[in-house]
Amino acid sequence: MFNLKNYLHQKQAAINKALDENLNRPSAMSKRIVSAMNHSIMAGGKRLRPILCIAACEIVGGNEENCITTACALEMIHTYSLIHDDLPAMDNDELRRGKPTCHIAFDEATAILAGDALLTLGFQLLSRNSSKLSGAEALQKLDIIHRIAVAAGCEGMIAGQMLDILSEGKKLEIEELKQLHMSKTGALIEASVYAGAVLGNGTASQIANLRDYARNIGLAFQVADDILNIEGDPFFMGKAVGTDNDRHKSTYPSLIGIEASKRFADELIANALKSLEAFHMEAEPLRVIARYIVERKK
Amino acid sequence: MFNLKNYLHQKQAAINKALDENLNRPSAMSKRIVSAMNHSIMAGGKRLRPILCIAACEIVGGNEENCITTACALEMIHTYSLIHDDLPAMDNDELRRGKPTCHIAFDEATAILAGDALLTLGFQLLSRNSSKLSGAEALQKLDIIHRIAVAAGCEGMIAGQMLDILSEGKKLEIEELKQLHMSKTGALIEASVYAGAVLGNGTASQIANLRDYARNIGLAFQVADDILNIEGDPFFMGKAVGTDNDRHKSTYPSLIGIEASKRFADELIANALKSLEAFHMEAEPLRVIARYIVERKK
Numbered sequence: 081m082f083n084l085k086n087y088l089h090q091k092q093a094a095i096n097k098a099l100d101e102n103l104n105r106p107s108a109m110s111k112r113i114v115s116a117m118n119h120s121i122m123a124g125g126k127r128l129r130p131i132l133c134i135a136a137c138e139i140v141g142g143n144e145e146n147c148i149t150t151a152c153a154l155e156m157i158h159t160y161s162l163i164h165d166d167l168p169a170m171d172n173d174e175l176r177r178g179k180p181t182c183h184i185a186f187d188e189a190t191a192i193l194a195g196d197a198l199l200t201l202g203f204q205l206l207s208r209n210s211s212k213l214s215g216a217e218a219l220q221k222l223d224i225i226h227r228i229a230v231a232a233g234c235e236g237m238i239a240g241q242m243l244d245i246l247s248e249g250k251k252l253e254i255e256e257l258k259q260l261h262m263s264k265t266g267a268l269i270e271a272s273v274y275a276g277a278v279l280g281n282g283t284a285s286q287i288a289n290l291r292d293y294a295r296n297i298g299l300a301f302q303v304a305d306d307i308l309n310i311e312g313d314p315f316f317m318g319k320a321v322g323t324d325n326d327r328h329k330s331t332y333p334s335l336i337g338i339e340a341s342k343r344f345a346d347e348l349i350a351n352a353l354k355s356l357e358a359f360h361m362e363a364e365p366l367r368v369i370a371r372y373i374v375e376r377k378k
Numbered sequence: 379m380f381n382l383k384n385y386l387h388q389k390q391a392a393i394n395k396a397l398d399e400n401l402n403r404p405s406a407m408s409k410r411i412v413s414a415m416n417h418s419i420m421a422g423g424k425r426l427r428p429i430l431c432i433a434a435c436e437i438v439g440g441n442e443e444n445c446i447t448t449a450c451a452l453e454m455i456h457t458y459s460l461i462h463d464d465l466p467a468m469d470n471d472e473l474r475r476g477k478p479t480c481h482i483a484f485d486e487a488t489a490i491l492a493g494d495a496l497l498t499l500g501f502q503l504l505s506r507n508s509s510k511l512s513g514a515e516a517l518q519k520l521d522i523i524h525r526i527a528v529a530a531g532c533e534g535m536i537a538g539q540m541l542d543i544l545s546e547g548k549k550l551e552i553e554e555l556k557q558l559h560m561s562k563t564g565a566l567i568e569a570s571v572y573a574g575a576v577l578g579n580g581t582a583s584q585i586a587n588l589r590d591y592a593r594n595i596g597l598a599f600q601v602a603d604d605i606l607n608i609e610g611d612p613f614f615m616g617k618a619v620g621t622d623n624d625r626h627k628s629t630y631p632s633l634i635g636i637e638a639s640k641r642f643a644d645e646l647i648a649n650a651l652k653s654l655e656a657f658h659m660e661a662e663p664l665r666v667i668a669r670y671i672v673e674r675k676k
Contacts, residue, residue, distance in 0.1 A: 110537040112544065117532070164494060169486035188467035192490065193540050196462060197532035199494065203501045204527035210520035215513015222508035222516050225523065229502035234415070234495035239408040242491050246410065 082364045084372060088131065095130045096122070098148045099155060102205060116186045116194035117201075121159045123177045128301075129154040129269060133276035135365045136290050142280025150224065150279060153202040154272045157232050160198035161268075163191050165241060175320065199232070224275045231271035240264025244329075252330040258299065266298035289355045290366075296352035297370050303345040304374050306331035307338065345374045380662045382670060386429065393428045394420070396446045397453060400503060414484045414492035415499075419457045421475045426599075427452040427567060431574035433663045434588050440578025448522065448577060451500040452570045455530050458496035459566075461489050463539060473618065497530070522573045529569035538562025542627075550628040556597065564596035587653045588664075594650035595668050601643040602672050604629035608636065643672045 099121055103114065130151030137147040166173040166181040167188065174184050183191035206225045210218060230236060240263035247260065273294035277287045309324045310333055324331045332341040352370045356363045397419055401412065428449030435445040464471040464479040465486065472482050481489035504523045508516060528534060538561035545558065571592035575585045607622045608631055622629045630639040650668045654661045 110532060110540040110544075113532050113536060113540045160494075164490055167487075167490065169490060189465075189543055190540070192462055192465065192467060193536050196458075196494075196497065197536045199497060200527050200531035200536065204524060204531055207520045207524035207527060210517055210524060213517065213520070215516060218513060218516035218520050219508055219511065222505045222511070222519055225505035226502060226508060229498050229505060233498035233502055234408060234411050238411060238491050238495045238498065242408040242411045242488070245487050246408075 082368055084365075084368045087365055087368075088127075091131045091134055092127050094144060094148065095127045095134075095151055095155065098152045102149070102152050102201070112186070112190060113193055113197050116182055116190045117198055119179075119185050120163050120176075120182045120194065121156065121198065123179050125155065125159065125177065127155060129158050129272040132269065132294065132366075132369070133272040135369070136273040136276030136282075137280035138276075139290070139359060139362050139366065140277050140280040140282030140286050142276070142282075147276050147279040149205050149208070150275050151272075153205040154228070154268070154275070156198040156202040156205070157228065158268060160195040160202070161232070161237055161241070163195035163198070167191060170241070170245060203229075220278055224278055227274055228268075228271045231267035236263050236267035237265075240267075247330060249328045250330065252335070254332075254335050257330050257332065257335060261299055261302040262295070265302055266295060269298035269301070270294040285358070289358055292355040293352045293366060293370070296348045296355065297373055300345045300348035300352065300370070301373050303332045303341055303348065304376065306333055307341055307345070308376075310338065342374075349374055380666055382663075382666045385663055385666075386425075389429045389432055390425050392442060392446065393425045393432075393449055393453065396450050400447070400450050400499070410484070410488060411491055411495050414480055414488045415496055417477075417483050418461050418474075418480045418492065419454065419496065421477050423453065423457065423475065425453060427456050427570040430567065430592065430664075430667070431570040433667070434571040434574030434580075434592075435578035436574075437588070437657060437660050437664065438575050438578040438580030438584050440574070440580075445574050445577040447503050447506070448573050449570075451503040452526070452566070452573070454496040454500040454503070455526065456566060458493040458500070459530070459535055459539070461493035461496070465489060468539070468543060501527075518576055522576055525572055526566070526569045529565035534561050534565035535563075538565075545628060547626045548628065550633070552630075552633050555628050555630065555633060559597055559600040560593070563600055564593060567596035567599070568592040583656070587656055590653035591650045591664060591668070594646045594653065595671055598643045598646035598650065598668070599671050601630045601639055601646065602674065604631055605636065605639055605643070606674075640672075647672055 103118055103121065133147055133151040133154055134144055138144070162176060163182045165171050166176060167183055173181055175181065179185075181191070182194055186194070203225065206221065206228065210221075213221065232238070240260055243260045244264060247256070252260070270291055273290045274287065277290045282290065306324065309321055309331065312321050314321050324334070332344060336344070349370050353367055356366055401416055401419065431445055431449040431452055432442050436442070460474060461480045463469050464474060465481055471479055473479065477483075479489070480492055484492070501523065504519065504526065508519075511519065530536070538558055541554075541558045542562060545554070550558070568589055571588050572585065575588045580588065604622065607619055607629065610619050612619050622632070630642060634642070647668050651665055654664055
């Protein structure tokens with residue numbers, strides 16, 4: 081039987097090893113920047129995006145080696161966004177995963193630069209070793225870089241964060257909130273799955289199904305986060321709860337109530353599982369991850 | 379006879395048009411982010427990096443069309459670095475090119491995100507239209523993306539900015555200062571020329587000569603900036619002078635005196651011109667730009 085805990089541990093270990101190798105190279109000029117990058121990237125993240133990337137790659141017949149560097153790049157881009165979102169000018173968070181946020185452990189200037197450096201290093205990793213690639217592989221890589229840049233940029237993650245800040249204290253429509261989350265977190269999750277599926281040489285229909293899966297779990301992840309911010313245990317979460325309410329943020333529970341939010345999350349997960357119908361046992365990791373997203377405690 | 383003023387105007391017009399087209403697309407989700415990106419990128423920059431990119435491309439036989447998108451990406455990456463450097467947590471500058479800096483015109487959160495968005499959009503532009511490229515072209519693009527990411531990242535521009543902040547109030551050795559500037563501004567200038575030369579299909583020796591040219595003018599540009607910070611006219615410069623001294627920053631004039639700094643800049647320009655010896659009249663723009671760098675008033 082498929083064991084999620086073992087699977088996640090094994091993937092996380094591979095990802096952490098690769099992240100460490102890609103971050104701690106002797107040529108890095110500024111030790112302080114590298115320390116700050118390390119502080120945030122090694123703070124015990126779930127590695128959801130790289131795991132989804134690897135899982136998607138393996139499901140269509142690829143292997144970890146095909147996509148581990150891309151997986152690392154995705155985690156770096158995700159981590160940069162967390163560092164910048166935590167800054168005093170943005171969400172002003174002092175704790176993340178139970179540890180001081182980057183600007184608390186270092187200072188604001190270092191945190192801004194460490195974020196910038198992680199984003200840039202992400203693209204550096206995505207484009208490296210071009211001399212060893214075939215033309216077809218290079219075309220694939222360029223396509224992936226472009227999709228990730230679009231997902232992370234001002235039509236995706238950054239637009240979502242801006243909307244999030246601008247809508248603090250305002251009551252959004254449910255469709256606006258959905259749009260906010262689709263861009264803030266959904267786009268990069270979808271790009272992660274897309275990248276893995278492309279690097280594993282998935283067919284067009286496999287890729288379309290996997291993207292559909294990703295869109296659904298991406299939104300479910302956010303709905304579950306909103307619920308955890310009300311019902312979660314700060315001990316397990318490593319961060320404060322009730323903060324959305326304190327900030328008068330529009331959330332699924334605040335707009336449609338907690339029970340309807342839970343039903344919505346379940347519905348999204350059901351849709352995600354439906355997108356995987358064309359796959360057999362090889363998609364079991366993605367199925368279990370989908371269920372885990374709404375059942376997790378942190 | 380080659381007329382620098384006309385040349386720069388013509389190139390700047392082409393670059394500004396392309397920047398505008400690439401920034402103001404209807405699909406951009408957050409109007410506020412796009413306004414902030416526009417504010418900083420359309421604030422009247424010299425467009426040095428994109429001009430060098432186009433000039434290098436044309437010198438080896440390419441044309442503007444081959445590299446205008448890459449040139450735009452370089453200007454976006456440069457502009458992102460200015461927005462972040464100006465933030466209160468970094469240099470805390472309120473004026474840039476005579477206009478309010480991004481965080482003054484908008485706010486800190488928007489400025490951080492607009493910088494992030496310009497950096498990301500740079501990589502989005504560099505990787506776009508992959509479906510229209512040949513394998514060989516894709517390999518070339520990947521190589522350029524990688525060089526630009528390295529130049530902009532924690533081994534280049536970001537390391538330079540961190541060192542710059544850390545060395546405020548400290549007296550650096552002249553070699554340390556050189557290293558700081560080579561990474562803070564030199565690396566991206568070199569990458570700009572490299573990208574242009576590669577996209578114009580320059581030979582290995584042409585590319586090597588052009589990179590040598592770029593390294594020399596990149597450093598000369600910084601030495602000239604340090605001199606302008608003492609002798610410049612705030613009216614022409616659109617920003618305050620004397621700020622390096624107020625901040626106890628190590629500069630070429632503070633370490634070796636103003637006369638020796640001017641001699642050093644002249645020497646670097648002479649080296650730059652020497653790197654262009656293998657070229658004929660087609661390299662005239664780069665020669666005149668090299669001289670302009672030390673003679674400019676802003």
